[in-house]
Amino acid sequence: MNPIVPMIASTVVAATPLIYAALGETIVEKAGVLNLGIEGMMLIGAVAGFAATLATGSDTVGFMAAAGAGVALSLAFGFLTLNLQTNQVATGLALTLFGIGLSAFVGHNLAGTPLPPLPPIFIPGLSSIPIVGDLLFRYDIMVYLSLVLFAAVEWFLIKSHAGLTLRAIGESPSVAHAIGKSVLTTRYLAVMFGGACAGIAGAYLSLVQTPMWVEGMSAGKGWIALALVVFGTWKPARVVLGAYLFGGVTQFQLFAQGFGLPIPTEFLSMLPYAATVVVLVIICRDPKTILLNQPASLGISFHAAA
């Protein structure tokens, strides 16, 4: 078989959790909240999804449990930053540290148990087209749903009234508040959405990619998702494009093996992290790019003065 096809297919699978996590964070940041806890929420989602699927045998239940766990953790973040107005950077870090600890604690007895992976969807006719069928119509359902999510997020932000409100709150919460929009409610909903997406992203790792639970299995993907939001200049389409590029970088190991390049695996594993740094430099080099695109009130607490 053509070696390019499995490479592209594995790139798509590698990119999918990044898409979920980064699209979720895009909405959160568009509302003016910086949640650095994605990594923690992903791990909690991974362990919750894995445990739920192991117990019930249903992947659907697994993904729902993962989303629920992500939301639960994001509510803790929301309460601290939105109600108690704690520092968002510090609280996000706390969320990540807590998520790493809690997931390792909860998943202590689950480590090493394998699960059958999510089967690909087989569409009669389409999936059997040579090459095209393998490239486009042989993924698991979550890959297709990630594209649905992209379309929904894009529509929400650009076309919907609620999306306009959310963006306004991210730019200038005091103005939005003055015209009667509830900053607190909108931001809570955005943070919860981000939590659900991060949870699903985590469950994708433990239910589809690996599929098993390994302590700390997200290995920085939550942080890469944060970088992707900056890379995508807070625009969903670019965020998704970035996720596929990064998916390709993480699969470079396959490319290298395919072409017989004698590079130690450690160096290949460094690539996504190094690429993140390079990409951030390219995007941030021109201060105008950030200034024009970053939500103006990102990371700043808001309290309605009477």
Next chain:
Amino acid sequence: MMFVLERRANPSFRMAIASPILAALGMMVTGFFLFSALGKDPVEVFYLFFVKPLSSTYDIGELLLKTTPLLLCGLGLAMGFRANIWNIGAEGQLTMGAIAGGGVALWFGDSDSMWAMPLMLLAGVLGGMIWAAIPAYLRTRFNTNEILVTLMLVYIAQLALSWLVHGPWRDPEGQNYPQSRGFGDAETMSVLIDGTRVTWGIVYALGLALVAWVVSQKTIAGFRMQVAGMAPAAAAYAGFSEKRNIWIALLVCGATAGLAGICEVAGPIGRLQQQISPGYGFAAIIVAWIGRLHPIGVIFGALLMSLLYLGGEAAQMGMSLPSAITGLFQGLLLFYLLAADLFITFRLKRVRPAERIDPKPVVTLKSAA
């Protein structure tokens, strides 16, 4: 009856001290319920966490041994956090310090040279500084967010260490274990107290805490960073260079974290291996916060965090609880601390329904709950 939060005229100093104590109590109460729910005797767990680590000379030595890297990293991080510079990659700087210093140790081999140890320490410090210089350069030159860069460099440093101990620096007689040769006697730090494992590292760390205190309170550099953190606009107006602050904060933290790294591998570990730190660099973020970003406070923060590490190990061995309990408590502690810190700038005021609410209620707990 209802409570409103009212902004204090001045931040409460007493509350700033009380807040970490409240957070620790909150953590213990949560722990009590958690252990009860797991069917473990909470009293026994508390004994393992808070009494046993203080019950013998050896145990106190272990406490100080783990305090060393936490204190060193915490000091460096606190300095940056005070100036709003978010270096969260102390773990990577620690790893690079260990690689650089450990490399020097391996180069010396078994030699008895009196230069070995000073050069190792120097290399460790420089290794950490070089690793921290990357985010400093990228932030000052390209405006690149230091949070993400420092974190990415943690993974890169750990992979570099993994490559070295699997490849070029692997002990040829080590039965394929991913570890280097053991360091010679002259390349190992001497023990401070007989009958324990604690090394001179803790003395360096405590000395540096004093130095950091003097620098932050008595020098213009410390003052500039404090102003930059508390009132960025005032700092800019006064002409304090933000770039200089970034460089100082990152290089200092790189140096202390690098020192922590070499103290670990030249101390209790005695060689380079794949795993050299159970997340000391990340735990040090909490240490800095618990210590109120103050050098003397950081000492107490590091001692508390060290207790958590020892307690986690003891609970794993004695009660077959997962050692991940340490990470869980670390996260909880920081959550509670951030919440308790609210009361540094706000106070709770009770109002009767009939009474007019103060003109500026910022958060009503009714709506919060």
